[in-house]
Amino acid sequence: MNAFHDPRARPGKRLERRFYLRPVQTVARDLLGRLLLCRRGETVSGGIIVETEAYDEHDPASHCFAGVTERNRVMFAEGGALYVYRSYGMHWCCNVVVGRENYGAAVLLRAIEPTVGVELMQRRRRGLPLRDLARGPGRLCAALGITLDDYGADLGGQSVWLETPATFRRPKVLATPRIGITKGVETPWRFCIPEHPFVSGPRRLRTSVALGPS
């Protein structure tokens, strides 16, 4: 474990409830640079969030667009819980639930830079290189050991939570269309730290591009 990023050595400040009670796009971009942590027994692993996507009930790309179902139920809870779903029949993906109760919204956590418990994450990820450990939403959950068991977990609890790292600086933010969807494809609700090597997706969605003539 890297002592510099060890939350016990340099304690960060846990995000408070009110952090989650804001517009989902605001929360999605404000999560960049924050520390995601996951305890499994005695071990903790996690890292700095570098890529997110926002979804809400008015958005045809969202799991909760058509209303409450068994799978998306927790998206309608008060902000500050974890929404976990199975992707393509084989991967887990995790979201931070946002907003007031009965309003469906969540932020998909798409990538972290691993900083805490790196060796543990590497073991979970078959010894892959650091850059590949948690670059992509399925990989992120695989690295941290997050599964459906974490569905609905309270981010104020001791299993999965978020902190503002002691070293936090508000990063630059690049907004782009979201990845892998077939509806709402133009809506620029994906947020990442531009040029950051631990961000997923094609290069054109990771780079700060000069705006063309309008």
Added chain:
DNA sequence: CTCTGGATTGAC
């Protein structure tokens, strides 16, 4: 009840 396709990944 059956059928379809997906907020992905990794191998070829």
Added chain:
DNA sequence: TCAATCCAGAGG
């Protein structure tokens, strides 16, 4: 480029 893998959601 494409298969893996499976269940939520939609439709009959």
